[in-house]
Amino acid sequence: MDTYTPSRTRHAVTRTPEVEGLLEQIDRLDEKTAQEKMLPAGCYTSPAFFAFEQAEVFSRTWICVGRVEQVAQPGDCLATEVASEPVLVVRGDDGDIRALSAICRHRGEVIPCAEAGKKVLRCPLHYWTYDFQGRLVGAPRMGDAEAVQRLRQAVRLPSLRLELWHGFIFVNLDEKAAPLAPSLAKLEPLWAGYEATGLKAMPPVMSDTPLPWNWKVHVENFTDAYHTEYVHIGTHDFAPSVLGDDGVRYMDMKPGDNAIVRSVPMRKPGGGMNSGGWSEDSAFPAIATLPPEQRERITFAMLPPSLLLMMAPGTIAYTLIRPAGAEATLAGSDRVTYGGWLLPQSTLDLPDLMERCAAVSAGGSKIWAQDVPMNRGMQASKHSRFSPDGIYGPLETTLPQFNLWLLETYRRAMAG
Ligand code: FES
Ligand SMILES: [Fe+2]
Structure with missing residues (x-):
């Protein structure tokens, strides 16, 4: 229930004939010709190629979403987006900064930042609430205490890879991505x-x-x-x-x-x-x-x-x-x-x-x-x-x- 799988839609989204054609042109480039020529113009205009890039570039590389100063104190929250995925960057009571998917695990409403001073993330649609580690805290009218407790054990907002680099906050949707710092x-x-x-x-x-x-x-x-x-x-x-x-x-x-x-x-x-x-x-x-x-x-x-x-x-x-x-x-x-x-x-x-x-x-x-x-x-x-x-x-x-x-x-x- 709480596993985020970015590859789920990848191939359906990315491999249209137009994208395949552009990738074939790109694949014909070797290291020398890629340094001499521009990439095919379609890489700059094609909506299908853009979808490919969203799935394969922006979902698999480190994306800078802001600075640590924007989540300076426990309880601070930054609403952002990575490859069109709504993301919340939060600083918990333990001082750690985390990135969570902002998609509610109930029926998928987008969860906004916590109100100032309230260290709980609340979905606006049916008021399910989550803590700053993404754990479900409350789910009103979803049954008796036992039923809610079962939900609390099972439900969690997906946690995303996050790396800090000189105060810049980077998020990566690809949980297998190589660390950022060595590449910089x-x-x-x-x-x-x-x-x-x-x-x-x-x-x-x-x-x-x-x-x-x-x-x-x-x-x-x-x-x-x-x-x-x-x-x-x-x-x-x-x-x-x-x-x-x-x-x-x-x-x-x-x-x-x-x-x-x-x-x-x-x-x-x-x-x-x-x-x-x-x-x-x-x-x-x-x-x-x-x-x-x-x-x-x-x-x-x-x-x-x-x-x-x-x-x-x-x-x-x-x-x-x-x-x-x-x-x-x-x-x-x-x-x-x-x-x-x-x-x-x-x-x-x-x-x-x-x-x-x-x-x-x-x-x-x-x-x-x-x-x-x-x-x-x-x-x-x-x-x-x-x-x-x-x-x-x-x-x-x-x-x-x-x-x-x-x-x-x-x-x-x-x-x-
Ligand atoms: S969709 Fe979030 S509480 Fe229902
Ligand atoms: Fe310029």
Whole structure:
């Protein structure tokens, strides 16, 4: 009764002829051609392929749903979604954070977060109640005490895999998934300077209107070091991908890696975001405990498929991605909505913090306004009979790296 089996519907949902056709095309790619060519356009437009990705990518990889600050105290609860599954992230009296399916075991109503101060999850339809470990507590009018006791012993909200990584909460619907942290090992050295001062999150607002493109278009735009010089004139010049002998640097991508990483230099150390975009005058002051290398560069890390990080001298700005359809993506960050910053207490204590946040948000919005038509154009081109196979230049190394990540993930799905 309480076993969650994500594979139950997998094959029925995923293996339509259209999906099979796309997978055959993908299967013909080898490691070399996947680095030279874009994936078939149908991977960005097909509702059936999107269903395949929901079942095989978003249900089997680690999805970031928020931050520990959002469930700071016992009794705190965060309602979220993973691959369209309603999920509750709760902190129990024991201090542990757990992820539970939010689907009531009675007849399947979606259970919302507990009311503040009430450490019990209550289904709104017939008031079955559960504790923060998912155990059934009460089931009114379901028979005598003995009958209810039998239910209490049998019924439990499915518990989902959860992993914390530097305060980010990741959930995985696949109970057999490999642990997350080893796949992010190459990012570890970047954290020490931030964590020496301690960071607290101002979580982003998640957009409620889907952006009209596939989630892959969104993350490709984020990771593309080539477009900044052309699309972001006036907002990104301070952090160019080519700067004399310096410029963008990449981290190697090995099989099993879950981070696609590039860094770019700034024209002056300690810069950051301000109301006009990247600037030597950062609205969030540079963090003193960062090593010089990290005060001179901005690191962009994509943790596919759900989290984007910008590690800047004054903050780590993050974007949460939640796909809503083949051509619909929800996102939350200082570029798309508001918030999504990790900040030291010294910045949070500044008397003009709100003005600084507004400046960062304004700068991010300017950059985003430049990206939006590009993303619309890329999505539109996926429908074109003239859609190209693509050619990647030296400033686009992260894109073939992402292709390899996708190839590995799709192949794992094809293998069953
Ligand atoms: S569906 Fe939840 S109590 Fe009936
Ligand atoms: Fe951009």
